[in-house]
Amino acid sequence: MRKIRKVFILLWFPVIFCCFFIEQVFSMNDTHSWTFAQKAMGQNYSSGQLMTYTVPEEYPLEGSQKFNVSVNGYYTGIYNDNNLWGGNVNFGYFDFEAGNSVNIVVSYSGSIDSFEILPKGFNIQAEKVSDNALSFQISNVEQYITVIINGNYKGDVLHLFANSIDKNIPNVAQKEGYYFDKKQGIHYFGPGYYKLSEMFSNGTLSVNKKKVIYLAGGAVLDGQLGFNQSSSAEIRGRGMIMNKEEKGMDNRVVLSVSASTGGTIEGIIIHGHRAPGWVCTNDKSSGLSYRNVKIISTRYASTDGIDINQCTDFTFENMFIRSCDDAVAIKGLDAETSAPVDCRPNKNLLFEKMQLWNDCNNAFGMGAETRASLYENVSLRNSDILFSYDDPNYHETLDERSAMNICALHGTYFRNIVFENIRVNRCERLIGLGFKDNFWFGSIQGDQSYPGGIDGVIFRNIICESNSGSKIANDIWLYGWYKEGTPTKQVKNITFDNVIIEGNLLQNDQSIKTNNVSGIILVKDLFFNTGLDVTEVREKYAVKVYPTILNQGENIYLEGDPILKCSAYSSLGQLLGDYSGKCIISTAEWPSGINFIKILDGRLSSQVTAIIVR
Template identity: 35%
Template sequence: MFFSLSFIVLFSANIPAGYAQASEDAMVTAYPVPSGLPSKYVSSDFTITAGNTSVPVYVSGENAWGNNVSYAALDTSGLTNVNINVHFPFNSYQLLPHSLGLSGTRNGNSVSVQVNPDTDVTLLLDGDYNGRVLHLFVRSPETNIPSMQDSHVIYYPPGYYDLSAQGPVQITSGQTVYISGGAIVRGRFLVQGSENVTIRGRGILLNDYVSGDGFDEVALALKNSKNIEIRDLIVARDQNAWTAFMWKSAQVDVLNYKAINARYASSDGFNIANSHDVLFDHAFIHTSDDSVAIKGTGNAGYDPAVDPATAPPTYNITYQNSQLWSDANNAIGIGAETLASTFDNIKFKNIDILRNFDDINYPDQLTERAAINICALNATTIQNITFEDIRVEKAKRLINITMEDDFWFGSLPGNWQWPGVIRNVHYKNITSMSDGSNEIRIYGRDAAHLIENITFKNIQIGDQFVSAFQSAYFRVNSFARNLELYSPENPNGITTDGPILPDGSTHHAAEQFSMEQGVNHWFYRTWQAGVGTRDMVWNLDGSMHWHGPKAWDAIWKADGELYFHPDVTQILLDWVSPRAGKIEINGIVKKSVVNGGDGVTVSIWKNNQMIWPSNGQWQVLEYNDNMGHETAASTILNKGDVISFRVDKRGTTDYDSTKWTPEITFID
């Protein structure tokens, strides 16, 4: 165990020209790097001074692109001059979020800015969200510090504590954990079956290891507990697992919590599962998965075979005045696990989403991801959800509500055999300055699992309000009901019952996949020589497949893509044109299972004529071809013409699962 003292410095400095005068009596507190801390945790990318006070800069680890993420913290009683020296060349900088109105000044490789207490600011260089960034947490002076002599207090004074060789510190009822400024604890904390617990302090909880001791591999876990306060803590984690979570807990306040875990992936910031009466206020989270995830993982752990009605509910959650950065998945997410009897009364308010990326390995391929997302895997009731005063700096899709069979290529299965609905969801004062698609996607599942009563009020993209559902942004399928849109142009609101595609012309086979023949003009069929064409039957055994008459002929959907498997029968995905016009066909067809077999053949037909490949010969997909072929074609249709996407075996049907997600667009 090592100790070092923090220091408090009276702020005084020469103010650069053009600065407003900072308060001369502001007190700046910085905490030196504790003796014994390995140098790998100290950032070499930046140095910081606040007035004449040196502020240590730490590194949490590398992001998905192999670049360090740095962070620092200081306490001050008033407006303070902060100088950041960058130790690598850069051309431009931004201080995020823009809602703070900070511009700063540059002198060579230094950026200076004046900041008030209780401000989180990020230095972004050259607009490179994948590059080396700095997060700075400026806090008010600490008050009501607990006594080291109190027998109910687990007290960590300044120093470095490596607890990685032991199990988590287990905190019991009535205890307080205090990590003082200048203390870094490399370990884990567990609150289980306890109440009236506080975990606080200006120190750092560090976790970058896997213990394998049977306890949860997270930095901080709350389980079956109540009346818990987490305050002022910085959690630095460098593992592809959740940073913190609560499960079956109640009356939890998480205040001024800062978490950085940029390791790809599953590095969620602080997950809330089957809990209620929870408040997050002034949080900052940078992850490479969901920054915020509100889940239902069941009464005894996630099991999709369990009826969600038997699981504890998730309700009365407020998340406000916070900043979020997600390098993968969602910034704000409800789901994907929704094994809870209900999700009710959940509010997000005054949130800056600094960054939301979908996935480094599968960019633009995962439809269930967004800056603001509800993704249900389990049939339950999700209702009375509010997103208000949300500002998005950088994202791809803006808003998504969807009901999925499974998540992440089938690794997390869902279950829709019970009733379920998503309703009464309200988006108010949502502003996006992002250069992404800003898509708003609302996709119910079927007539028994609808999305309904969704309100959009003052949705602003750039400097324009979205004033019509028939805009470039909305994509709504036929299982969404009663959507309302309000804007300055339409203050009394307009209503739609879907479906809506971006220009009324795009038909996406996976997004429009249904358990009913003919929905959205899609039909699921087989063909066999001497027998002809037959409609498939929806499998009611829980596998959620269309099946033909043989053992293996099937079409199914997983993680936003369609899968085909032939038998002695060919697989036909048929689309019947609702009108005349010229269309373009796109989509990549590739092998899904590449362990063996002899591959498949694929083709596209218009009525009884092959239109792709253009040479009139079926395209061969070798058994291990997981890159595939772009199936691009165009043709002119009459109403009622059939476009047929076909998959056939070669010699055997072994290992013949094939991915193919066609999209048809009218271009006239």
Template identity: 30%
Template sequence: MIFKERFWSGITIAVLLLSGIFEMNAQELVVYKITDDIQKSMHNNDFSVKVRKPGGEWKDLFEYGVKVDQVVGSGHSVQKASMAYFDFSGTVEVSVTSNKGLINKARIRPLSYGIEPKIKGNTLSFSLSNPANLSVEINDDIFHNLHLFANPIETNVPNPKDPNVIYFGPGIHEISNQKLKVASNKTVYLAGGAVLKGQIVVDSVSNVNIIGRGMVDQETKLGIRIAHSQNVNVEDLFASQCFTGESDGVKIKNVKTISFYGWGDGMNVMASSNVLFDGVFVRSSDDCTTVYGTRMEYAGSCKNITMQNSTLWADVGHPILIGTHGNSKNPDVLENLKYINLDILDQKEMQVDYQGCMAINVGDNNMAKNVLFENIRVEDFREGQLLNLRVFYNTKYCTAPGLGIENVVFRNINYNGKNANLSIIAGYDEQRKIKNVTFENLMINGILISDEMKGKPKWYKTADMARFFVGEHVEGVSFK
């Protein structure tokens, strides 16, 4: 069951009905009541979360338990964090109570949002005027935090009686064989308060929608899999992973993924074209998002892949990785890749070969070219490198070195922190180079890194000022 409360400002509903005028500034708040089966099996009592319109009645949110991956030494330890969600327009007030005790300090990330909570005893509060995917962290604990997803008001609810709609209402839904295979021209809808136990498979079909405020159970590896398909739209859901292989025309919007198991990549793309990620949140137990060529059953190059307005958190591995896998015998090209307006919250990776918040590591005779990283804010990750660009031969995963990396732009990159290791830019040999890498407005701890920057000794490379190592077989690196 869905509980909705609407608030209209400056005019009564009666007048609205009589006039036939819909006020575009309507204030709405939607919270979702939870069925008994979810209440008994999925609750985490670390927090009590409430939300309201300013001055209105507080509405309780359900606090789901979600698993995250904590790296301890070279091993992995699964921890239980929390998650809650609601929909709204206008402005809301949020109250978060820590049931573990006093709040000595707190932060709400991404830090770029500038949300400063008010703290009183074991409760913090803050206001929101725009939808946001947030991490609420108490006393520096990032593994037992609250993931709070404040969604826009839902506008595309399908008719449950439509024969082309597969509708899941509130409650837990078991699927035979643990796989829901979706046919062409179908819409899968998971209502708020719904949990689907099983993988959603979109394979060799077209014109499919997977939407709603519900969840694909986090225990389901590769919770949403899109393969060999065209014109697929995924919006607003929660899952462990969302994969795209050998597909064209895929849109993934406001989807949230959190994984906790080994090789738990968040949003992979393999051998696909025209893929858009917009407003997604990814916390992963391996790479957050990848772009590869040929791998497994998926064959071909990648073209026109965009991720924008999103938040990435790698508990291990890379936030962004491009290029490792391809077809050595029939080389793939990975081109026209864009990463725009992102917040990178963390990276934790001890292995130097797998570091880099923004990494282009081409193997298998792959060529990566025309790549843009723009308006990216990187917070002080635990361990890793800001960037890693290499033409390499990783014999564990590749059958040949990469072919090259060309035409990469880093524009308006801002890193604040002290934990970054030395970043690396390195080609392979004279036939397998890195060419034309441009940095525009690179800010590191408040310092603008440029070829004309003040205080740089004339005999230094500009890259030295950024703590970047530029190795051999690299040409055309500039800082503007």
């Protein structure tokens, strides 16, 4: 009998253990009894299809989170920081497998009377499922979603980042905690919180040569990362680098790139938490690529999202930037004794698929410091400006701020600047281009004793749908420079091609403000939609036309889809020639100024490109 009892116990013990284990696992994932705050902290869930993450306990929350987010029933962690208006900015992320769809439920700590899902171009269909929750589905990875509650852009807002599952995780011996693979040159940070001041001198991990810094999903690093005199180095992953303000510590840049060539920064979140200061800087470097990077800095002020100083051949693709100063600032910073002509240029900078939000200053700006020999071939394309505000303390009074901006404090030249396929959701001043000799009530002094000018800026397919209600809402302000004893600087050859403001096509200069006065013309040669059939063509199919600014008699080259027909017109609509089947076009007989090439490509879609002939 005893023997039978022993056998019975031995047989049933595995079953009892498995039931106990399953019950424990179930209770760990049974979130029905969790409080709102527990759900906002998230849960670590990992499968081949979906990954969610918790907020580390050490992360310095600003009160309780205002949102929680479930993805296919699993909660992902929500981080937060305050904005200058007292609102609580919440953000979080998750990863899912490309090709799948996920169901997202967003719950708010208050009542939801109305909501907006941005960017509107995503056309995400959401519905309220309760008084404080809404639900929607997405199927695209590397997609960044903003939720506005009750129309309050200055209040509690959620930014949610839907990443792809990382297929390029480094193969290192240890994936828990911090591990440095000396042979491969890889600094690996697994999930968890890391205070870099306890690990590296001055709390800074800076790499050179071809080393890699990898931040796994769920990793939060408190400190600074950077490239210094590096070549093809990488910072990538799904985790976050942040820098919080601490007594006795200077507020350093969160991520910096200096004197480097090549290299990639990909997939991570860069967060300036509490600390007032620039978040991500790039200085005197070339050939770098930013992809799928998210930058958040909500404190007032001087909290630029990303700053570029005297850099060339950079690409910025599919980025989200929220700042409480310039979201993007392209600067010329050098010694005050340096003439701009002797400084490095800002050249060949491409920004593609950007989402920009600035609570102060500019969404996308060049300046205010412009000690650079040249600004050339700078493009912002296929992007959304979600929200752009001028200044909380001097609203409507500062004339150098706008959603799309050039404000040059130092005499230099701007050529071939393109804003194309831009949706502006809400802004104060829409466009500002010009020259000044001081900034922020004289605290930053300029120098217009050097020559310069803005010659050749294109605004193509710009849609600004709403009106903020302010007296500068959607204004366009163009201002040259004239002062005896200094070189005159003009703003000229500015094209407004299919610019639609509040449903109205911009067709003339009647609503554009300039500083032209009798006898002193500083703004001239403004060109507007010519009535040609302009159809938006997706970038990967478009015919490439270059150069778009050239001297009379030089050639234009066409590359891309099969070209069925190509015609050129002057700004007055005069036919300059038909060039069907040709890939090289001479401008020997073209008039100076702005002309247009109309292309009918292999998909029977029309494409119009503005060409400036000097």
